Amino acid sequence: MPDAILDDISHRRFNPLRGSWVLVSPHRTKRPWQGQQEGASENVLPAYDSSCYLCPGNKRAAGDCNPKYDSTFVFVNDYSAVKEQQVDYESTPQSDSLESRLLRAEGTKGKCYVITFSPEHNLTLADMPAPTILPVIETWTKIYTSHLDPLSPLVKASKPTPNPSSAPNGNIIDQPTEQFRYMQIFENKGTAMGCSNPHPHGQIWTTTSLPEEPGIELQHLARYRHEHSGAHMLEDYAKLESEKGERTVFENSSFWAGCPWWGTWPFEIMVVSKSHKRALVDLDQKEREHLAEVISEITRRYDNLFETSFPYSMGIHQAPLSGTDEEIECSHFHIHFYPPLLRSATVRKFLVGYEMMAEPQRDITPEQAAKRLRDCGGELYRKRLN
Amino acid sequence: MPDAILDDISHRRFNPLRGSWVLVSPHRTKRPWQGQQEGASENVLPAYDSSCYLCPGNKRAAGDCNPKYDSTFVFVNDYSAVKEQQVDYESTPQSDSLESRLLRAEGTKGKCYVITFSPEHNLTLADMPAPTILPVIETWTKIYTSHLDPLSPLVKASKPTPNPSSAPNGNIIDQPTEQFRYMQIFENKGTAMGCSNPHPHGQIWTTTSLPEEPGIELQHLARYRHEHSGAHMLEDYAKLESEKGERTVFENSSFWAGCPWWGTWPFEIMVVSKSHKRALVDLDQKEREHLAEVISEITRRYDNLFETSFPYSMGIHQAPLSGTDEEIECSHFHIHFYPPLLRSATVRKFLVGYEMMAEPQRDITPEQAAKRLRDCGGELYRKRLN
Numbered sequence: 034m035p036d037a038i039l040d041d042i043s044h045r046r047f048n049p050l051r052g053s054w055v056l057v058s059p060h061r062t063k064r065p066w067q068g069q070q071e072g073a074s075e076n077v078l079p080a081y082d083s084s085c086y087l088c089p090g091n092k093r094a095a096g097d098c099n100p101k102y103d104s105t106f107v108f109v110n111d112y113s114a115v116k117e118q119q120v121d122y123e124s125t126p127q128s129d130s131l132e133s134r135l136l137r138a139e140g141t142k143g144k145c146y147v148i149t150f151s152p153e154h155n156l157t158l159a160d161m162p163a164p165t166i167l168p169v170i171e172t173w174t175k176i177y178t179s180h181l182d183p184l185s186p187l188v189k190a191s192k193p194t195p196n197p198s199s200a201p202n203g204n205i206i207d208q209p210t211e212q213f214r215y216m217q218i219f220e221n222k223g224t225a226m227g228c229s230n231p232h233p234h235g236q237i238w239t240t241t242s243l244p245e246e247p248g249i250e251l252q253h254l255a256r257y258r259h260e261h262s263g264a265h266m267l268e269d270y271a272k273l274e275s276e277k278g279e280r281t282v283f284e285n286s287s288f289w290a291g292c293p294w295w296g297t298w299p300f301e302i303m304v305v306s307k308s309h310k311r312a313l314v315d316l317d318q319k320e321r322e323h324l325a326e327v328i329s330e331i332t333r334r335y336d337n338l339f340e341t342s343f344p345y346s347m348g349i350h351q352a353p354l355s356g357t358d359e360e361i362e363c364s365h366f367h368i369h370f371y372p373p374l375l376r377s378a379t380v381r382k383f384l385v386g387y388e389m390m391a392e393p394q395r396d397i398t399p400e401q402a403a404k405r406l407r408d409c410g411g412e413l414y415r416k417r418l419n
Numbered sequence: 420m421p422d423a424i425l426d427d428i429s430h431r432r433f434n435p436l437r438g439s440w441v442l443v444s445p446h447r448t449k450r451p452w453q454g455q456q457e458g459a460s461e462n463v464l465p466a467y468d469s470s471c472y473l474c475p476g477n478k479r480a481a482g483d484c485n486p487k488y489d490s491t492f493v494f495v496n497d498y499s500a501v502k503e504q505q506v507d508y509e510s511t512p513q514s515d516s517l518e519s520r521l522l523r524a525e526g527t528k529g530k531c532y533v534i535t536f537s538p539e540h541n542l543t544l545a546d547m548p549a550p551t552i553l554p555v556i557e558t559w560t561k562i563y564t565s566h567l568d569p570l571s572p573l574v575k576a577s578k579p580t581p582n583p584s585s586a587p588n589g590n591i592i593d594q595p596t597e598q599f600r601y602m603q604i605f606e607n608k609g610t611a612m613g614c615s616n617p618h619p620h621g622q623i624w625t626t627t628s629l630p631e632e633p634g635i636e637l638q639h640l641a642r643y644r645h646e647h648s649g650a651h652m653l654e655d656y657a658k659l660e661s662e663k664g665e666r667t668v669f670e671n672s673s674f675w676a677g678c679p680w681w682g683t684w685p686f687e688i689m690v691v692s693k694s695h696k697r698a699l700v701d702l703d704q705k706e707r708e709h710l711a712e713v714i715s716e717i718t719r720r721y722d723n724l725f726e727t728s729f730p731y732s733m734g735i736h737q738a739p740l741s742g743t744d745e746e747i748e749c750s751h752f753h754i755h756f757y758p759p760l761l762r763s764a765t766v767r768k769f770l771v772g773y774e775m776m777a778e779p780q781r782d783i784t785p786e787q788a789a790k791r792l793r794d795c796g797g798e799l800y801r802k803r804l805n
């Protein structure tokens with residue numbers, strides 16, 4: 034256990050992956066809540082919704098028709114935040130003017146995909162047994178692989194292609210016209226997390242630039258490796274947490290999943306591969322199955338915790354699509370789950386005011402959160418409707 | 420104008436105050452919104468609410484009674500996130516073990532104040548004419564000054580005390596028992612920003628540690644000063660923006676207020692003192708009046724934009740209470756306003772998914788946002804109710 038005193042006093046914990054601190058105020062959950070309440074989610078959705086632009090066979094915004102897919106389905110977002118076709122742009126600094134110091138910009142090209150997790154409109158990952166999550170992981174792997182820099186050391190490492198029987202059909206993954214630098218795979222789940230369609234789906238944004246967060250993590254992973262004679266931070270971390278156990282929510286022989294020491298969101302979870310895996314392509318079939326199991330265990334526990342469809346944003350961090358050998362080698366596959374709920378299906382944590390201006394602040398400790406999530410495994414609290 | 424092309428293409432802009440990038444996707448506002456809607460606010464509140472723990476004369480959670488104050492009122496938060504009285508704590512690293520590398524913590528003491536802006540329950544800063552905002556600024560200044568390190572160069576610089584006629588009464592500002600490092604003054608306004616009581620009020624959290632955000636800014640301010648022979652980044656920036664005008668929302672001779680080049684939130688505003696002011700204590704009476712005018716102009720325009728009580732978090736960044744002479748000298752007084760609304764009183768921007776995992780992303784450009792805010796000055800759209 035961490036020093037018992039940390040359950041009682043306000044303190045800061047250090048996040049070595051970002052090089053940043055979070056303020057922990059364990060005594061603060063006692064305050065009454067009079068603010069905004071989220072709507073508790075009830076699953077009253079049909080398995081097929083004729084007005085949903087993600088259901089099989091339906092029309093999308095740009096007029097295209099979805100195939101009658103039966104597992105996952107990938108297409109280019111009709112309202113992409115980044116585009117592949119646009120003019121090149123680089124601001125031209127006029128030798129040390131105030132403008133070139135203070136008004137810097139650079140063009141970014143990219144491509145945004147949407148990936149459905151299932152043809153059934155009223156499912157979530159929490160409803161899906163691990164074997165039906167496997168095709169999602171295989172599709173992620175396929176997209177990641179098809180966007181890799183041909184010169185990346187990851188191309189050779191690439192494991193045998195996913196089991197064809199569960200491979201997705203009808204996916205629209207064009208060859209990119211440009212070499213992208215990074216691929217961000219993520220899911221926003223629930224209206225509280227800005228998700229505008231309940232059909233189970235995630236997104237994939239891939240860009241010519243390395244985004245802030247993976248960039249910061251890469252720096253800290255590289256420094257750790259350098260300072261500790263080649264050791265990988267997250268390999269060390271998964272080992273340590275698995276031994277200690279108090280922040281573990283679920284683990285199997287390939288992955289540790291738990292509430293990280295430095296987590297910001299009340300029930301934040303990080304999934305870390307126990308051995309050094311740089312990216313999805315480094316996982317073999319068994320490891321992909323283990324990952325499906327972990328995702329299923331986490332999402333089911335989340336829903337069981339407050340007996341609601343638990344909102345979250347989740348995202349995969351892994352090696353850049355193109356980069357130096359050093360960048361690729363120090364990358365370590367992991368997944369972040371950032372869920373906003375704090376006390377019940379309707380009361381969330383707001384990271385506002387102090388958190389925006391000064392420093393992230395959390396109320397319950399990661400150890401308390403992990404214990405509650407560990408204790409609510411087992412069957413999903415609700416029955417499937419269809 | 421910035422290169423016109425930036426209105427059309429996805430690009431990144433650099434924030435020199437944080438050393439970080441933001442992704443701008445101007446073409447993206449066209450996508451339809453089917454997600455969560457905020458409740459539009461209607462002001463149907465009474466001027467006095469007997470159940471409000473902030474109204475004059477009422478009882479608070481811990482049983483204390485508020486005085487019958489007539490301008491601002493300050494007291495120690497009954498549910499403080501940091502406490503003054505707690506045991507000292509410093510984790511004791513066992514010479515380079517995994518634990519001491521990866522599970523780092525430090526105790527933090529501090530104090531949290533609440534400050535009401537007015538005795539009237541149904542006002543907001545937008546409803547208050549500039550002269551009635553002045554006591555708020557004077558109270559902030561008073562609290563800041565009373566917590567300064569006696570050895571700080573700011574103590575001597577301290578300008579004549581606020582005009583006694585508008586000075587607050589009944590405030591509870593104890594001498595701190597410990598020297599704090601930083602004071603974060605902020606306001607969360609509106610239920611969308613986690614505010615649980617509509618009575619106009621802000622908060623002040625002060626800690627023995629320097630929080631993340633002001634710490635990051637201090638580093639970048641110091642580096643700029645060092646690299647540009649003593650120039651102050653934000654003095655340069657206010658000058659440049661005031662000349663260019665396209666991101667200006669409002670300015671007077673002491674402050675520039677506008678949508679910063681690198682803003683993340685759709686209608687984010689930064690208020691910057693035009694000459695180098697390190698902290699509230701550096702402002703003279705005239706400058707405090709100018710600041711009251713700026714706050715009044717911003718909050719009124721925010722409300723006029725979508726004809727609603729505009730939610731936001733705002734916070735003041737200024738010199739640490741104690742620190743090196745260099746830290747204090749490179750500090751530059753400024754205020755951030757982070758408002759979430761994007762398209763209307765009910766449709767907000769969610770910084771989730773990609774924004775959490777990869778990089779902040781905005782839809783409209785700061786130039787577009789500033790123009791809209793400039794154009795909606797004048798009288799407040801609604802009438803006061805009482």
Ligand SMILES: O=P(O)(O)O[C@H]1O[C@H](CO)[C@@H](O)[C@H](O)[C@H]1O
Nearest residue numbers: 382383384385386387388613615
């Ligand atoms: O203290 P309040 O107003 O109850 O709480 C609000 O502001 C705090 C400081 O920004 C946040 O930590 C809380 O999550 C938020 O709900």
Ligand SMILES: O=P(O)(O)O[C@H]1O[C@H](CO)[C@@H](O)[C@H](O)[C@H]1O
Nearest residue numbers: 227229768769770771772773774
């Ligand atoms: O693309 P969506 O699901 O419509 O939109 C959602 O996810 C995006 C990526 O995280 C965010 O930029 C949007 O603010 C959010 O509403």
